Amino acid sequence: xxxxxxxxxYVSTDVEADDPIPGPHSTMLSFALAxxxxxxxxxxxFSANLETLEGAAAHPVQVAWWKTxxxxxxxxxxxxxxxxIALPAYVDWVEKLPGKPVFVAYPAGFDFTYMxxx
Numbered sequence: 001x002x003x004x005x006x007x008x009x010y011v012s013t014d015v016e017a018d019d020p021i022p023g024p025h026s027t028m029l030s031f032a033l034a035x036x037x038x039x040x041x042x043x044x045x046f047s048a049n050l051e052t053l054e055g056a057a058a059h060p061v062q063v064a065w066w067k068t069x070x071x072x073x074x075x076x077x078x079x080x081x082x083x084x085i086a087l088p089a090y091v092d093w094v095e096k097l098p099g100k101p102v103f104v105a106y107p108a109g110f111d112f113t114y115m116x117x118x
């Protein structure tokens with residue numbers, strides 16, 4: 001019997017959105033992940049900028065905030081991908097990590113609400 005524990009892979013995650021919670025508006029604009037072994041060795045990265053959902057409109061509070069961040073707004077609108085392509089590719093990337101993925105983010109409650117639905 002093999003009693004060796006499966007190594008944990010820490011997946012640092014960041015989400016950019018135009019809504020404070022998933023659902024009511026366009027929601028997730030982009031996301032990026034970096035996977036690290038327990039010894040802090042970088043295993044790999046994944047990122048995607050997402051096309052806006054049809055009929056979506058940004059939350060007014062987020063619109064005001066994004067106006068103060070023009071460089072970040074521009075960065076998350078380059079090389080846009082369809083969510084139905086980018087999100088399955090993200091899931092595939094996570095599933096191929098060489099260990100048990102552990103989600104880490106700050107603030108975790110914000111980023112987790114977006115990434116947990118994929």
